[in-house]
Amino acid sequence: MSAMKEFTKGLWKENPVLVLLLGMCPTLGVTSSATNGLGMGIATMFVLLGSNVVVSSIRNIVPKKIRIPVYIVIIATFVTMIDLAMQAYAPASLYNALGIFIPLIVVNCVVLGRAEAFASKNGVGKSIIDALGMGLGFTLALVALGGVREFLGSGSLFQIKLIPAWQIDFMLPTSAPGAFIILGLFLAGMNALNIRKARKEGKNYKAASMDCSTCNICDVGEEK
Amino acid sequence: MSEETPTIQLPDPAKLVVSNSPHMRDKPTINKIMFTVVAAMTPALIVAVLFFGLAALEVLVLCTLSCVLAEEGWNKFMKRPSSWKDGSAILTGLLLGMNLNAGAPWWICILGGFLAIILGKQLYGGLGYNPFNPVLVARVGLLIGFPGLMTTWDKPQLGVMGIDGVTAATPLGLAPGETFIKDMVLGNVGGCLGETSVLALLIGGAILIAFKLIKWEVPLMFIGTVFAITGIAHLVNPEVYHSPFVHVFSGGLMLGAFFMATDMVTSPMTHKGAWIFGFGCGLITSLIRLWGSYPEGVSFAILFMNALVPLIDRSTIRKPFGFTAPAKGEA
Amino acid sequence: MSEKKINIPMLGTFLGVIAAIAAGLLSGVQAMTAPQIEANKKAAISLAMDQVLPAYDNDPSTEFQTFTCGRGWDVTFYAARKDGKIVGYAGKVDNTDDGFSGTVSLMVGLLPDGTVGSIGSGDVANSAVIVTAQTETPGLGTALTDRKQQKTIVDLIQGSEAVTGLVPNKYLDWYAGRKAGDNVWGIVKDGDAINGKTGATITSRAVCEAVYAVSRTAVDNLETLSKGAE
Secondary structure, three states: OOHHHHHHOOOOOOOOOOOOOOOHHHHHHHOOOHHHHHHHHHHHHHHHHHHHHHHHHOOOOOOHHHHHHHHHHHHHHHHHHHHHHHHHHOOHHHHHHHHHHOHHHHHOHHHHHHHHHHHOOOOHHHHHHHHHHHHHHHHHHHHHHHHHHHHHHHOEEOOEEOOOOOOOOOHHHHOHHHHHHHHHHHHHHHHHHHHHHHHHOOOOOOOOOOOOOOOOOOOOOOOO | OOOOOOOOOOOOOOOOOOOOOOOOOOHHHHHHHHHHHHHHHHHHHHHHHHHHOHHHHHHHHHHHHHHHHHHHHHHHHOOOOOOHHHOHHHHHHHHHHHOOOOOOOHHHHHHHHHHHHHHOOHHHOOOOOOOOOHHHHHHHHHHHHOHHHHOOOOOOOOOOOOOOOHHHHHHHHOOOOOOOOHHHOOOOOOOOHHHOOHHHHHHHHHHHHHOOOOOOHHHHHHHHHHHHHHHHHHHHOOOOOOOHHHHHHOOOHHHHHHHHOOOOOOOOOOHHHHHHHHHHHHHHHHHHHHHOOOOOOHHHHHHHHHHHHHHHHHHHOOOOOOOOOOOOOOO | OOOOOOOHHHHHHHHHHHHHHHHHHHHHHHHHHHHHHHHHHHHHHHHHHHHHOOOOOOOHHHOEEEEEOOOOOEEEEEEEEEOOEEEEEEEEEEEEOOOOOOOEEEEEEEOOOOOEOOOOOHHHOOOOEEEEEEOOOOOOHHHHOOOOOOEEHHHHHHOOOOOOOOOOOHHHHOOOOOOOOOOOOOOOOEOOEOOOOOOOHHHHHHHHHHHHHHHHHHHHOHHHHHHOOO
16 A cells, blocks of 8 residues: 555545444544544544654563553553643643543543554554544544534534524533534544545445454454 | 455345334325324324414424425435325324424424424335334424423413423423522413323323223333332432422423324334333433433433333344344344 | 564553653643643633722732631631732632532622722722633523623724623622621512522522622731731
């Protein structure tokens, strides 16, 4: 795969949120506004970048038996750093809104998934590209989801009211049930677009494969 | 990641896709059924308009129009044949109107209509495929969406008819477990259009049962269970819990038990199933009313039990209903 | 897996080394960010005080007294002085237990006599009630607690300045000028004392009780308060 392909796969074809359905907890939890989605996305992208670089650079010296604990320590370190940094320098309102979801990046499947499936098998350069692509894909998906939810909820975007006459907030899109409904619509839209594209090219649409036989995230097939 | 292996195969729309039960049977009579239900609702509709005046009429008309519009709009969008003439969208609209406050702003009615038809019905594939009662999907969506607007009720203007709807609904507006400090009686809590007259709803329910459009077990078990559970709670602690009569005659119980829970598509097909379904609705309604954070639980209870209907049907069904053998893999 | 034998001490040491490096890095970051975080927390408290207190020149966060009110809540008063004279108190009550879905914390600006301050009345330019923490139903209960500035696209295009000071909230501003014992407090139609929101009765009452508790405690302990905490 070329570097460009490596980068863009995270944006659409293997988008961590909309295709791989990884990291659903922050996706559903914090995307009540576009700002929250952006903050969460960027924080995750930094963690992803840091963990991918470190995991990739020590991939040859980490004993296989303890690689998962090592990755978790690395990821947790970066998450704590981001947490402290945000507490110190990010706007208080953003930090409060993201709250518990920042420490929870540790268990975000996107981060561990990329460390295990990609960074541990590829060089530092490629891992950086992968982290940036995946991180950007994650961020874009979260901003899109947050933006749609915020707009449907109160007619505003990034806390700026686009429709001044919209006075009473519609709480459904910004509540938890709304998160599921809007995410479902996103997935449906994504499938519809892909199906239409495939049909134009005269092919049958095949969703990205996600079962255990083809996935290499947890090395099930490798262990002897 | 290998790109060649197909793992998720979307259903081919060209083939016949058999969804989970319940299935809408004998299609030719949908129209007749729908208009009979509308006729059964007429007493309650008339009472609603008498009580709340033109505002009620406006809500009902807007809801019906928006439902029909949403149905036709979706049909156009999905390139499906027009379907509003089967009456189901009209019925959905009328029922939705019955579930709203007379003073509901016009945009609530429009939004509700679209929520009911698109989110509640069409996204699942249209009439007969929806697992949840579309009207209640819209009502709950609006309730979560506009908690302030959806829990403010207009006061009926025409005195009391049938069984008192105003004072009966007031206690439910208070949080369960609260004693009645005079502080709490702020604003007069009425009810939504279809809730106020128990008598009119009973007449409608009788018509539905007489025409065998609904299973009488559902409302009987529903109301009976609520009466029994709230009765026990009231006996144990009359200071805290309202009398079972208040519970049975107030809120949306009658409307829910006769018109919502009994929806053909989303209620069990078997009689045994209807008993279980009605009991479950009553149980959850009572639990929410007595201990939940919402004063009213009918909508939530019915939606929850709707989700269990396939399970109830599967475990109570005795023989296949003339379907061909289930597809392979189905137990 | 190439190695058949598992070298546990080696694995343990490796993991230990990684953890040690991580710990070292974290302590560095912690040391770097700690002063800023501390400053942020202080700034948040003093911002709240600035909002409810009239102009002062002392450091109220160092001069406080705590009383237990009739409801059993601890009410802390921070004295604001100008030229050594007390110009007002910031009464803080945390985690009152009767909100709709949790606790309510708020800060109330009081005049020296225990009256709730008002917005824009001479000396007490900013005095008012702000809710510092709550978990009420968004859109319903929060209508009674939030002072949120809403920026619209129109403001952005016209480039109008953001409102400085507190954003008005008619439910919170209602308390301005009220004093425990002198005025009618309540959320019911009690004379002219109507301050509640239909559908959010419990939140209305929770806020009212908390503000009342602050004013009541201040009035009851005025003498002790005016002596100041030394």
